[in-house]
Amino acid sequence: MQNIAIKVENLSKAYQLGEIGTGTISKDLARWYARIQGKEDPFLRIGETHERANKRNLDVVWSLKDISFEIEKGDTVGIIGRNGAGKSTLLKVLSRVTSPTTGRITGKGRIASLLEVGTGFHPELTGRENIYLNGSILGMRKKEIARKFDEIVDFAGVERYIDTPVKRYSSGMYVRLAFAVAAHLESEILFVDEVLAVGDAEFQRKCLGKMNEVSKSEGKTILFVSHSMDSIHSLCRKSILLKHGQMHCFDASEKVIPLYLSDNEVMPKKSGTGEINVSSLTLRDKNGNNLDFLNAYQEVYLSLNVHCKVPVKDVSFALCFNNIHKLRVCSLWTNFTDKTYNLEPGDYTLIYKIPTLNLIPGSYELVTYIESKSRVIERIDDFKEITVGLNQDSPKRITEPISTTGVYWQNFTAELHRNNA
Template sequence: MPTAIQVKNISKAYQLGQIGTGTISRDLERWFARVRGKEDPYLKIGETNDRTSKGSSDIVWSLKDINFDIKQGDAVGIIGRNGAGKSTLLKLLSRVTAPTTGNIKVKGRIASLLEVGTGFHPELSGRENIFLNGAILGMRKKEIAAKFDEIVDFAGVERYVDTPVKRYSSGMYVRLAFAVAAHLESEILIVDEVLAVGDAEFQKKCLGKMGEVSQGEGRTVLFVSHNMASVKQLCKKGIVLDKGNIGYNGSVEQAIHFYKEQGTVQENKDLKELIKVKHAALAIDQILINHKQDALIELNADQHNLEIEINGSSVEPLQLNIEVKIFTLEGVLVSFYSPAHLYAEIVTIGPGKFSFKDNLRLPDNFVNGEYYINIELDYPNMERYLTTDGISLVKHGRVTATGKEITYNDFGFFLINRNGK
């Protein structure tokens, strides 16, 4: 198969604080170097992309010396922890921003779904935005009209298609944006982790559609997600990013294994380092699990409780729900907790300081092994306010009379209840 995307020696640097060299002549030299495709003569050598420590330079390399080729028709999963450079890479491939050094060759048109709020004009209706996006891709009005009913039906927004998209919920916005990107005629489809905003049924539809465009239509798909089960289901190949560098590039099974092994032990990390705040009104001061800030949680055989406390502030009232998901190292979801789904409870916080607490009880037959916990604050099926990435859980179990230690391979899916219910 011909090469759809070729990435050669790309790096991306961002300057912290005030931008500028201090003199007009130096700024002109910097601009002229960029026009000629040369390296910035005043670029300082800075640190790698590591959010867990503060560097001394005012330049941060979000990506450094990235090289890979993607063949036409490949479905490739881009995985890595928060701050690894995944979103920056997709923005470079989508030509939203330019690399500091290196070059990218792309064969074909690109449809990108990078984050909620991009790609649509908020004042235009859903109908107008569909035609606008098709025109940007170079399609004729007749070609877009032929796909229109299919797009609207897939997104499930028939009733609101003539309403300005600024009045859409986050879930509606993402459903329509994905439907437009997937159904219009582009050779390359790039999807960031925004699909997590949609409900489970729509996520399933999206994965099915991406599999269809990759395998059935021969289009190239790049998919970023923290859900390893979805990545494994859709993709044949995987690229793992680690602090702005490529840690692994190969089969998706080995990529997932590398990613999980890379983060199995979080002993030296604070839980706050794993938080990604998704709402501008929200600020997090502290997160505790079982009264500790450690990102590695160990439970003995007789321990079943997870006490979660999140302290912070919000400049506006927010209605929210907590979701706790526990995955095996292979990315299989084995346990789920959500008061909104289990007890029809939604909590209101803010404005001002808040302390959100909940006490979960794992099932008594939750057996020993290593797991990952993801915690989210959200409004169900509408908007995510906060996510965490890869908290490690080690459950120590009992040895049976025969000497066999039971592992998680021997059990299925559990709903987690609140302690006392």
């Protein structure tokens, strides 16, 4: 079809685990010569056996397996899935950064990609020189780049540093300039990985607006990888859900996002005495409406359903937010406010009210704790994965402290109610 920008047929990508070669050409040749003679590998480690039939399968990991889809020109498609699902690998294969093991890719148009911070940049060159270098790599002529140059620099907000080598840029400056180049140069297809998470909230909103603009006004095809379901929902008409390297679903975003959010295939890790259990968590806004994801810098309510088996005194609860790197960024302990509870057997609801959720957009894992006098009653790691995004009501300028790597104070109140029998 003439309207197809990207066509993928039976795409698979395998990676070999362990050492590929011996480290020298002479040893590689000796290994090859032994193999064609049917002899044992002379460079096997002590105690290691040469099992061709089994070992080959064990040493290969399929990051992508039998993926097929078609994307129309001018369409904006989100790619979502858990960490390790194959999202970044798919973009790298489509961008020709790495070749597929099997399958076929057909594309129409020049491709611009933003896969990692500073992709395609030379650290010793200035920002000005890297704009021309990146544009040349994308197939642009010097006149085309010069025509867009001022617009790129203005969007990135790096006028003062444009003649400074980019090795001295911060990661945020790197991303702003790299995105500005990829979005403004005259390519027909744009691939964007999760790198926008490095930027601040205002720049993320600016990037999403630019991608929406170039998709609608210029007919640019966009593939966007993100853990922010709010961004995917607002930008992408369709989404691809990947699971373990396979395409689980390719449909309208409003149908695919709930499938991703309701995926509970990762079993929580529990520990503790088990006298009290947390069974579920509900996210609500200030009007009591259930939420699939949270909006940053907005008032939210988190409700935990709790079951107490035996009488327990001096109980404290906690909800902790870990980022995608497993680093704790926020802890909500009820004993922060010197509040503990005496529980009798029965069912309870613990409601956290957070006036302003000071978390930057992204994906977070919730960890729950229940303690009594420093005795762990229940701890659940990976209790629930939630997504924090931005909406049109989010402030343009952030005045509250935010964090992505350190534990910080989050203003909240907690109320425990016993459910009716």
